[in-house]
Amino acid sequence: xxxxxxxxxxxxxxxxxxxxxxxxxxxxxxxxxxxxxxxxxxxxxxxxxxxxxxxxxxxxxxxxxxxxxxxxxxxxxxxxxxxxxxxxxxxxxxxxxxxxxxxxxxxxxxxxxxxxxxxxxxxxxxxxxxxxxxxxxxxxxxxxxxxxxxxxxxxxxxxxxxxxxxxxxxxxxxxxxxxxxxxxxxxxxxxxxxxxxxxxxxxxxxxxxxxxxxxxxxxxxxxxxxxxxxxxxxxxxxxxxxxxxxxxxxxxxxxxxxxxxxxxxxxxxxxxxxxxxxxxxxxxxxxxxxxxxxxxxxxxxxxxxxxxxxxxxxxxxxxxxxxxxxxxxxxxxxxxxxxxxxxxxxxxxxxxxxxxxxxxxxxxxxxxxxxxxxxxxxxxxxxxxxxxxxxxxxxxxxxxxxxxxxxxxxxxxxxxxxxxxxxxxxxxxxxxxxxxxxxxxxxxxxxxxxxxxxxxxxxxxxxxxxxxxxxxxxxxxxxxxxxxxxxxxxxxxxxxxxxxxxxxxxxxxxxxxxxxxxxxxxxxxxxxxxxxxxxxxxxxxxx
Amino acid sequence: xxxxxxxxxxxxxxxxxxxxxxxxxxxxxxxxxxxxxxxxxxxxxxxxxxxxxxxxxxxxxxxxxxxxxxxxxxxxxxxxxxxx
Numbered sequence: 001x002x003x004x005x006x007x008x009x010x011x012x013x014x015x016x017x018x019x020x021x022x023x024x025x026x027x028x029x030x031x032x033x034x035x036x037x038x039x040x041x042x043x044x045x046x047x048x049x050x051x052x053x054x055x056x057x058x059x060x061x062x063x064x065x066x067x068x069x070x071x072x073x074x075x076x077x078x079x080x081x082x083x084x085x086x087x088x089x090x091x092x093x094x095x096x097x098x099x100x101x102x103x104x105x106x107x108x109x110x111x112x113x114x115x116x117x118x119x120x121x122x123x124x125x126x127x128x129x130x131x132x133x134x135x136x137x138x139x140x141x142x143x144x145x146x147x148x149x150x151x152x153x154x155x156x157x158x159x160x161x162x163x164x165x166x167x168x169x170x171x172x173x174x175x176x177x178x179x180x181x182x183x184x185x186x187x188x189x190x191x192x193x194x195x196x197x198x199x200x201x202x203x204x205x206x207x208x209x210x211x212x213x214x215x216x217x218x219x220x221x222x223x224x225x226x227x228x229x230x231x232x233x234x235x236x237x238x239x240x241x242x243x244x245x246x247x248x249x250x251x252x253x254x255x256x257x258x259x260x261x262x263x264x265x266x267x268x269x270x271x272x273x274x275x276x277x278x279x280x281x282x283x284x285x286x287x288x289x290x291x292x293x294x295x296x297x298x299x300x301x302x303x304x305x306x307x308x309x310x311x312x313x314x315x316x317x318x319x320x321x322x323x324x325x326x327x328x329x330x331x332x333x334x335x336x337x338x339x340x341x342x343x344x345x346x347x348x349x350x351x352x353x354x355x356x357x358x359x360x361x362x363x364x365x366x367x368x369x370x371x372x373x374x375x376x377x378x379x380x381x382x383x384x385x386x387x388x389x390x391x392x393x394x395x396x397x398x399x400x401x402x403x404x405x406x407x408x409x410x411x412x413x414x415x416x417x418x419x420x421x422x423x424x425x426x427x428x429x430x431x432x433x434x435x436x437x438x439x440x441x442x443x444x445x446x447x448x449x450x451x452x453x454x455x456x457x458x459x460x461x462x463x464x465x466x467x468x469x470x471x472x473x474x475x476x477x478x479x480x481x482x483x484x485x486x487x488x489x490x491x492x493x494x495x496x497x498x499x500x501x502x503x504x505x506x507x508x509x510x511x512x513x514x515x516x517x518x519x520x521x522x523x524x525x526x527x528x529x530x531x532x533x534x535x536x537x538x539x540x541x542x543x
Numbered sequence: 544x545x546x547x548x549x550x551x552x553x554x555x556x557x558x559x560x561x562x563x564x565x566x567x568x569x570x571x572x573x574x575x576x577x578x579x580x581x582x583x584x585x586x587x588x589x590x591x592x593x594x595x596x597x598x599x600x601x602x603x604x605x606x607x608x609x610x611x612x613x614x615x616x617x618x619x620x621x622x623x624x625x626x627x
Contacts, residue, residue, distance in 0.1 A: 080587075080599040084576035087603065090610035091572070097622055232595050243597055244588035245580060258577035285624035295614040299607050311600075 013159045016365035017372070020209075021186055024202050024376070028190030031198035039405055042195035042412065043113050043388045044280040049200055054281045055290035056207035057200040057381075058096060059298060061273050063210050064144065064378035065151030065340075066446045068371040071302070072310035073339035077319055077326055079242025080311065081252040086302045088265035093295025095269040100278035100287045102464040107279035114385075115275045115456060116393040122463040123471040127397065132478045133459070134393035137272040139452035139482070141382040141389070145423040147446060148379035151340075152183025152372065153427065158344045159368055180427050183372065187379045188420040191387075192413050196280055199380045206373035211301055213370025216363065217347050218305035221312040224350040231308070234315040242314060249326060251511065259517035264447070267454035267516050272389055273381035306343060313346040344371060386419050387412040447515060448489060454516030455481030458524040469531040477527025485519040560620055568613045575606030 035041055049057070064070075074082045103118065112118045116133035123129050156163075156179020163175045173181070190198050225231045236243075246252045268274065281287050317329035319339075328338050332345045347367050352360030391412040396403065403411070455478055462469040469477075488510060492502040509518055573579050583591070583598050593601040 080597060080603075083600065083603050084580075087572070087575045087606060087610060090607070090614050091568075093614055094568075094617070101624075229595060232592070232597065232600075235600075236590060236592055236595070236597055238597075240588040240590065243590060243599060244584050245599075254576065254578045254580040257580075258572060261576045262572060283624060288618065288622050288624050291622075292614065292618045296611055299611070303604060303607060 010361065012361045013365040013368060016362070016369055017159070020369045020373070023205060024186065024190055027201045027205065028193040028198045031194030031201055035194060035197055039391075039408055039412075040111070040113065041197075042409055043384070043392075044276060045196040045200060047108070047280055048282050049277075049280050049286070050282055051286045051289040053200050053204055054277065054286050055293040057203035058274060058277050058290055059294055060203035060207035060210065060373075060377035061277065061381040062092070062268060062294075062298070062378075063207070063374045064446070065148050065371070065375040067210070067302075068214070068306060068343055068374045069151055069154065069340040070147075070446055072306055072313075072343045073341070075307055075310035076314050076328070076332070076342040077339045078247030078249050078252060079238055079244075079314065081242075081245045081247030081257070083303070083307055083311075084252075084257045085260060086299050086307065088261040089299040089302070090295040091262065092265040092269050093291045093298075095266055095291075096278075096294055097288050097291035099266075099270060099460065099464060100281070100291070101284040103275060103278040104281055104284055104287060106464075112279060113276070114388050114392045115270070115272055115460075116389065119456070119459050119463055119474070122467075123459075123469075123474050126471050126475065129471060129475050129478070130393050130397060132475065132482070133456065134389050136452055136455050136478065136482060137389045137393075138386060140267075140271045140449045141273070141386045142419070142423070143449040144382045144446075145379055145386070145419060146426050147449075148187075148375040148382075149180045149184045149423050149427045150430070151375040153177060153180035153431065154341060155179055155344065155368060155372055155375070156182070158341065158348065159365075176431055177428060180424060180431075183375060184379065184420050184424050187376050188383065188416055191380050191383050191416055196276070196384060199384050200277075200280070202380065203377050206377035209366070209370045209373045210377070211297065213367045213373075214301040214305035216305075217343060217351075217367050218308040220351050220354055220363070221309045221346060224354045225312055225315070231312060231315075235311050238314065248319070253512060256511070256513055259514035260447075263454050263457070263514050263517040263520055264450045266457055267450040270456050270460050271450075271453040272385035273378075276385055276388060277381075309343050309346050313342045316346070344368065383416050383419055387415040390415045448485075451485045451488065451514070451516035451519055452482065454520050455485065455523050457520055458527050462527070469527055470534060472534045473527045473529075473531030476530040477523045480526040481519040481523030484522045485515060488515045488518070557621065560616070564613050564617055564621070568610060571606050571609040571613070575603065575610070 036046070040046065071082070071085060074085075106112060106118050110117070110121060112121070114134075115137060116130045119133050120126060120130035153176035157175045159179075160175055163178070166173045166178065190202060194201075222228055222231045225234060239248075241248045241250075245254060245257075278287060281290070313332065317331045319329060319332075320327050325336060327336055328334075328342070331349065332338060333341045347364055351364050351367070354360065355363055391408050395411050396408060400407065400411075458477055458481075459469075459474050462474070487502055488506045492500060492506070496502065574582075580599075580602070583602055587597065587599045587602075591598045
């Protein structure tokens with residue numbers, strides 16, 4: 001039953017959205033008034049964030065559009081198999097304490113701001129290594145920003161389905177583009193204004209909204225389907241491929257799921273945005289408490305919240321197989337790219353029925369804003385991290401080492417503006433050109449970004465725990481890791497044609513393991529072998 | 544009246560607990576999302592359930608509780624912050 005036409009959302013979504021956006025801007029302005037003009041204050045909020053802010057900003061940075069759109073989309077498409085992704089979260093929680101507290105200590109001691117600061121310092125301040133670490137950070141951050149902006153477009157289409165096309169300077173802008181523009185410009189504004197303090201404070205609001213939104217949507221779906229017993233009865237009627245591995249699309253083998261759980265989690269927790277949050281914590285006790293909250297609260301939000309919405313939607317609106325391709329039910333979306341809309345469509349259809357039109361419409365609006373919060377909280381952290389990486393690791397080192405604090409702050413802000421516009425352009429081109437869809441699904445973008453970030457892991461583990469590698473090994477290892485991950489992107493097909501042996505090999509490996517894990521293995525092997533072979537060269541500097 | 548634990552004895556106990564928790568967590572990763580899934584996958588594909596809950600969902604929830612238990616034990620028994 002589709003109630004989209006039956007329940008008029010009226011202007012409630014617009015009012016709720018405006019209130020939320022005004023609150024974000026207000027927080028941005030207050031944090032600007034509390035800020036000082038130093039680089040450390042802009043990027044790390046003076047290294048003084050307490051437990052609640054640290055826990056919620058780490059969670060909100062982790063919660064991206066993938067949490068509310070991409071991951072439920074995969075569960076809706078493939079069935080229960082992809083729910084095992086959630087088992088990466090307790091490991092991520094462990095990483096916050098085990099990696100984060102060591103990163104925090106070194107950051108305090110040496111005044112580090114970015115991941116490259118710590119890694120380059122450990123390996124003798126190599127310029128090449130610093131550049132490679134900055135590159136890995138950027139390769140993670142840019143797809144993630146694109147992904148969040150794209151989600152803003154999807155969401156706007158759902159919130160305001162009847163909005164008119166607007167013509168501006170001779171170009172037409174539909175609801176998707178306007179949503180993407182609104183999300184990115186507003187996020188850009190409050191990051192520009194308040195830096196890390198603003199990002200973290202808005203993350204607190206967004207994190208709380210998200211936790212509430214995920215849990216409420218899960219409970220509401222189970223209630224709408226007649227309670228837990230009836231819910232699981234209906235889920236049990238799934239076809240066998242949706243109740244077992246490798247899932248309806250046949251891609252989730254246990255080895256792939258396990259390597260995703262082990263390596264994607266660690267990759268996510270050492271990406272530049274999270275790494276900088278470890279520096280900005282007040283103490284290791286703060287990180288310890290944040291780790292516990294992350295490991296327990298977040299999986300509950302998925303397992304007993306938003307993942308139940310996706311499973312319920314699969315029972316209510318089963319995906320369809322047309323010409324051998326799996327497509328969403330027409331209520332959810334019309335193309336393979338629209339599996340991501342499963343949570344939004346389901347709550348729009350069922351919550352008004354359950355809670356009555358007035359309360360229902362308000363709840364739907366809050367949950368839709370929570371989805372937007374998921375996107376904004378990750379986009380802001382990544383924009384901010386990209387600004388730090390390019391300012392500290394590139395501009396400050398290679399272009400203008402003599403730049404004043406003020407000049408660096410302005411360069412950092414310029415990076416945020418350029419990155420936002422670039423990401424918007426990519427989203428717009430992708431939306432207008434159906435052929436330009438190399439990584440269409442949000443979750444696919446997520447896995448590529450995490451695979452790049454995973455290449456920091458061997459160096460981070462060595463620098464924080466083992467301390468046996470050297471600079472040459474580190475450079476060769478990370479370069480190999482980046483190269484291997486690039487082989488799994490559409491790049492080989494672009495340069496060598498669609499049917500090439502590399503694409504065939506990577507396609508097979510991709511079916512077996514997580515791409516980040518494959519890159520990690522190549523990276524770690526080369527790192528270890530080259531470090532051993534060049535043991536006579538200068539050992540890594542003690543940090 | 545019990546004697547206070549000596550420092551080396553406390554460290555041995557702590558190391559033993561650390562090894563147990565690491566082992567249990569790795570076991571949970573192998574059994575939860577890993578090859579341990581083959582133990583229940585056949586039953587799952589036949590529509591098998593536990594207390595009316597599809598077996599794979601019950602499986603993922605169970606191994607989440609194991610992982611969460613390890614994190615809780617580590618938090619209360621092993622992790623030390625600088626100011627504690």
